[in-house]
């Protein structure tokens with residue numbers, strides 16, 4: 001990761017800067033989907049944000065990642081799980097390992113909190129490097145089922161559940 005870059009927990013006063021990074025990152029994808037900034041605000045307002053980190057360079061915020069509480073049942077038991085979304089890096093700063101550093105730091109924080117699983121809906125060439133697997137997610141009933149839906153056990157020694165159900169926080173259902 002680039003020298004001088006700091007990964008730290010997001011603070012209340014970072015909100016507008018995070019919003020700017022999310023909007024710029026998603027606008028640059030060409031999909032024109034701008035709902036992620038609103039999603040982040042709703043997740044925080046609902047108290048469903050579990051880990052929210054920023055990447056700061058010279059005090060400017062250049063990246064952000066949020067993990068939010070999910071409602072997950074594995075082999076008939078409720079377990080703690082966090083959904084990764086959104087993750088964004090300012091377009092001019094992409095491809096330098098900032099997204100990688102944010103995601104790894106977030107997963108470390110979740111492990112420290114004793115969270116059992118994480119899920120992500122995203123590109124199947126990017127997320128497996130962190131340990132996410134479409135085969136594990138396929139064991140869970142979800143409206144997002146498909147190869148883009150991936151999951152990981154945060155304790156790498158834990159055995160995979162046989163089956164279950166995975167639902168994102170209510171804010172995802174309110175996304176326009």
Ligand SMILES: CC(C)(COP(=O)(O)OP(=O)(O)OC[C@H]1O[C@@H](n2cnc3c(N)ncnc32)[C@H](O)[C@@H]1OP(=O)(O)O)[C@@H](O)C(=O)NCCC(=O)NCCS
Pocket residue numbers: 025026029087088089090093094095096097098099100101121122123125126
């Ligand atoms: C996805 C994102 C957060 C990655 O951050 P980053 O700092 O650019 O990523 P890193 O430098 O850590 O990693 C670069 C790698 O990610 C890959 N990558 C970046 N965006 C990708 C995408 N949308 N799909 C697939 N791979 C992607 C690059 O090809 C590169 O792969 P390589 O290491 O095999 O060469 C950033 O590109 C971004 O903000 N994109 C727009 C918003 C977005 O699509 N968010 C994810 C929604 S699922």
